[in-house]
Amino acid sequence: MPVKKSLSLFFVAFAFTFTQCKNEAYQTQSVPDTTASTASPAQKEYKYETVSGDPLNARVYTLDNGLKVYLSDYEDAPRIQTYIAVRAGSKNDPADATGLAHYLEHMVFKGTTKLGTQNWEKEKAELDKIEALYEKHRSTTDPALRKKIYHQIDSISGVAATFAVANEYDKILGAIGAKGTNAYTSVEQTVYTNDVPSNQLERWIALEADRFSDMVPRIFHTELEAVYEEKNRSLDNDRWKVFEAVGAALYPTHQYGTQTTIGTIEHLKNPSITEIKKYFDTYYVPNNMAVALSGDIDFDQAIRVIDEYFGKLQSKPVPEFKVAQEKPIEKPVVKEVIGPDAENVTVAYRFPGFNDHDALVLQMISGILYNGQAGLIDLNLNQQQKVLGAYAYDNQMKDYSDFTLSATPRQGQTLDQAKEMLLAQIELVKQGKFDDWLLSAVVNDYKISKMKAYENNSRRADAFVSAFIYGSDWADYVKRDDEFANITKQEVMDIANKYLQNNYALVYKKTGTDPNAQKVEKPAITPVPVNREVQSEYYKAFMAKEAPALEPVFIDYKKDITEAKLKSDVPLLYTKNKDNGLFQLYYILDTGSDTNPKLGLAVDYLEYLGTDKYTAEELKKEFYKLGTSFGVSSSGDQVYVSLTGLDENFEPALALFESVIQNPKADQQALNDYVSRLLKARNDAKLNKSVILQQAMVNYVKYGPKNPFTSDLSEKELKVVKPQELVSIIKSIPTYEHRVLYYGPRETDNLVATLNTGHHVPAILQPVPTEKVYAELDIKQPSVYWVDYDMVQAELLFVTKSMPYDKTMIPVVRLYNQYFGSGMSSIVFQELRESKALAYSAYSFYSTATKKDRSNYIISYIGTQADKLPEAMVGMEELLNNMPLADANFEIAKASLRNSISSERITKAGILFDYERAKRLGLDYDIRKDVYQLTNDMTFPQLHEFQQKFVKSQPQAILVIGSKNKLNFKELERYGKVQQLSLNEIFGY
Structure with missing residues (x-):
């Protein structure tokens, strides 16, 4: 669904970032708190901690060298999510070398004295010269x-x-079937992340132990240029600039x-390899690190192997971080950020760090104010449409935490008016003017969120990382759930009054040209060789070791999905949830806003309507009390009606859910407000x-001026739509042919009986309207389209229309994408970033259609400095037309595909939605089976033939966005x- 068809874009918070046991000799004892147990008497005994009531059933070990190891066995697939965490971030950067921790992160991917080198002695001699020159460069002020x-x-x-040898680490991870290497x-x-097949665990552990014992800053200056590009991207990101302004206001001393994490321009221009090495030697030591694993794990085997390899690392004293004590903020600290994005206002407060109980109460305050359904901001501002969108979130760190509220104003509304509405919600909390049930509902919502999160190995392992980084014992971390549930209303009021006073940071984000705009200048860089065909001795020895094979498991739609019929012949597709008490229910119609633009308007309007029994606000509260959430959304060709939450409340939630669709109450004022906000959102887009x-x-290039993105109702049409007309559309949804999808713990008979009683449909369903299909335009001649936008960088897409979807092409397409343009070991990444330092982000892939009879497209992207655009375009075009042959990369791509598929399991509700995707493509089986079976015997000449036929010299539409004053139009021609x-042409208004 195009963003401009929804207001959800403006409700999303900007998060703080960077940049069943088996084979056990002893079971964990059930104890009140934390115990020490023994894993196995063989060879060496390993003591571990467990916590009673721990939802992850984790074991926490501490090796002799101080390394923390967190293990959780969750066998959703024969894979393991891995995190290696170092307690060192940008707050540990030297004040005269900011950005160092982040840049070191990049360097840790470059290999060691064994991995990534053909001849370490000769390479070292040159690297020593480079290091010395950087120190000289750093101390020199004369420009010439x-x-x-x-x-x-x-x-x-x-x-x-x-x-x-560039990217050898990434090549190894790709070959063994790792995902999410980052x-x-x-x-x-x-924190270093990987998702590896369980049969590759020992090889991964051996590789990582080597990587963290030895860091070599090779290919330094091209990687530094990638960091420059990352910095430029942050300078083009107004939200990031607001975030930095908030930090500067709240923490003038700390x-x-x-x-900042990326660092200042001045420091990026004057890097020190010597300082980076010192940082690595100081902080990258086992007693300052943790290995966190969750997945298909044998505890005893895992800890033994981790100890075998990581146990060799030597511990060292780590400098104590001295926390700067911030003075109280006596009055609002006001800052202004100017940039091309839409205006908004942000209010932020300072709180104690994660381990302080007041920070836990802050989490409750955050949930009371904004939870996406029934918080004070949800109901009083968003539900009543008093602003375009508003949200709040708490960002908890070790030394301090902060609490941020933000609002985007409606048309004609000032930033100060939006700010005052945010502050008014805080006053309600301070005065205790919120329903008593809201606390227990927030706790319930928190528990449900945890249940959902812990269905995912990434979120499970991330919990370990949080506990480690914050210096929280795992027992204390687990106890937080009970402490959170026991927070009282009086406690909320006390903490709110203690911290939420006239002591906030206030940032006005205004639309305009930033007078302080900066840019990291482009240095002269000669492309370096990537030596694709060469392999280090370490690499050869590593790849010669074989791991036990895993057999793939493909979905059998007939066996893995239970099909039934509801009354009126409504199809039911069902997969059982065997993990917990959560359910997901969907009604799906094969019609959408492309066919009827008023349908999209109607489903968005529904959020602001009540029924014959409840107001819109009361509905939000009732769903939230039940631990459920309800929504209706439309895409161009489908409508999804969804209900999710606690299955124990399925019947009352279903009754409430159905009443919303059956009996929405028309509201002219709600429609007027929504149309006004929608028009503002369109302009902001x-x-x-x-x-x-x-x-x-x-969309303009694919379909022309009249396309799915511009198919919305015009302003004139919006203003004459009647609320009753939209209500009639909503009521008609269940009268059309549709199907029901359910993932949950219920047995089929019970589910069918409940739905037959609770799902109201006519005896005979009417067929859905004939789909409106937008004809795809042929791209016959090379062309360049550009839009003027005030930005430091320039971004561009190469778009080529290819042939219609053909399932027989999928294996070669998947292999082509793996080899050519996806991931850090791909040809595109190696050439454009590693060798030529032309972009921070560059990729290319053959995009297959999501529906049969639609076309495939080739999409290639570059985000780079405007003055690098000519070289970047030449580089991408050269690769697209003359795909390099690299036998090693090709074999890695094949191994990666097969290892990924053999360890991949599509489970839970994913089975239902995979079936939905397959049907849209005319498939009745899991297409991954073809990829797995055919990839192994595929040859490079076959891949080359595909590239020559469908990629090389194909006419392209090149889309460019950048500042008119910075683009080189002679090169574009x-x-x-x-x-x-x-903008009017491409937005349609």
């Missing part, structure tokens, strides 16, 4: 001399790179506010560069006729 030194760095870097740096921590490029421009698109 600095340029000369950098030229030397660039020259010697080319020599050093001849001994390196890392992030924040204020407290640096590193949370005095230095024209200020969002992602919406402009990824949606408006792409080389790729086709250049045409500027106005």
Whole structure:
């Protein structure tokens, strides 16, 4: 669904970021708190801690060298989510070298003295020269001399790179079937992530232990350029600038506010390899690290192997971090951020850190104010449509926490008016003017969120990381749930009055040209070789070791989905939830807003309507009390009506759910308010560069001016729509042919009986209207379309229309994407980022249609500095037309696909939605079976043939968004006729 068809874009909080047991000799004892137990008497005894009532049934070990190990066995698939966490983030950066922790994170992917090198002795000699030159460069102020030194760095870097092997770490992870290989740096921590097949656990542990014992900053200056690009992206992100302004206002003394994770431009221009090495040696030590695993784990085997490899790391004293004590804020600290995005206002308060009980009460205050359903902001501001959108969230850190509220004003509303409405909600909390039941409902919602989260190994392992980083014993971390449930209303009022006074940071985000706009200048960089065909001895030895094989498990739609019929021949598709007491229920219609634009308006309008028994506000409260949530959404060709939550409340929730659809009460004022907000949201969308490029421009190129994105009702049409007309559309939804999907703990007979009683449908359903299909335009001639946008970078998409969906192409397409343009070991990433430092983000993939009879497309993306755009375009075009042959990469791509599929399991509600996707493509089986069976015997000539036929020299539409003053139009003309698109053209209004 196009963003501009919904207001949800404006309700999303900007989170704080970076950038069943088996084979056990002893079972965990049931004890009141924490106990020490023994895993196995063989060879070495490992003591571990467990906590009574722990939903993760975790074991927490501490190795002799101080390394913390958290293990949780959750066998959703034969895979293991892994996190390696280091208690060191940007707050630990030296004040004169900010951004160091983040840049080190990048370096840890570059290999060691064994991995990623052909000849370490020769490479080291050149790297030592580069390090010395950077120190000289850092201490030199004369511009001409600095340029000369950098030229030397660039020259010697080319020599050093001849001994390196780029991305060997990523190649290994790809070959063994790892997913999500990445890392992030924040204020407290640096965390390295992988999701690996369970049969590859020992190989992964051996690789990681080597990686964290030895860091080599190779290919340094090209990676530094990638960090420059990341910095430029932050400078183009108004939300990030607001976030930094809030930090600076709340923390004028602490590193949370005095230095940013990416670092200052000045420090990025003057990096120190010597300081990076010191940081690694100081903080990357086992007694300052944790290994957190959740998945298909044998506890005894896992801890033994972790100890075998990680136990060799030597512990060292870690410097104590001295927490800067902030003075009380006596009056609002006001800041202003100017940029091209839509205006908004942010209010933020300072609270104690995570381990302080007051921070836990803050979490309750946050839930009372905003929970997405029945919080004070939800009901008093969003439900009543007093602002375009508002939200609140708590961001808890170790030393301090902060609480942020934000609002986007309606048309004609000032930022101060929006601010006052936010502050009014805080006053209600301070005065205790909220329903008593809301506390227990927030607790209930929190429990449900935890249940959902702990169905995911990533979220389970992330809980371990949080406990470790915050310095919280696992027992105390688990106890927080009970402490949270026991928070009283008086306690909420006391803490709110203690911290939420006239002591806030206030940031006005205004639309305009930033007078303080900065940019990291482009240095002269000579591309370095990536040596794709070369392998280190470490790599060869690693890959020679084989792991036990895993057999793939494919979905059998007939066996894995129970099909039944409800009254009026409504199909029911059902998969049982065997894990917990949560359910998901969906009514799906195969019609959407493309066919009837008023349908999309009607389902959005429904959120603001009551029924014959309840007001809209009361409905929100009732659903929230039941631990359930309800929604209706429409895409271009489908309508989803959903109900999710606690199955124990299924019957009353279903009755309430049905009453909303059967008896919505028309409300003219609610419609007037919604139309007004929708028009404001549409105008704000024209200020969002992602919406402009990824949606408006792409739809324009695919379909022309009349397309799914511009199919909305006009302002004139919106203002004459009658509420009763929309109510009639809502009531008609269950009268059309539809199907019901259910994932939950109920038995089939019980479910059918309950739905036959509770789901109200006519005896005979009417067929859905004939779908309106927008004809896809042929892209016959190379062309360039651009939109003027005030930004530091430039972003572009290469779009090529290909043939219609053909299931026989899927295996080669999946292999092509794996080899060519997806991930850090792909050809595109290696060439454009690793070798040429032309972009922070670059990818290319052959995108298959999501519905039969629709076309596939080739989509390639580059986000780079505007002055690098010519080189970046040449680089991407060269790769698309002359795909390099790299036998090693090709074999890795094949192994990666097969290992991923063999360890992948589609489960839970995913089975139902995979079936839905398959049906839309005319498939009646799991297409992954074809990919797995055919990939292994595929040859590079076959892949090359595909590339030559469907990719090379295909006519493209190149979409560019950037500042008119920074784009090189002479270069753009080389790729086709250049045409500027106005926002009115691509948005349709």
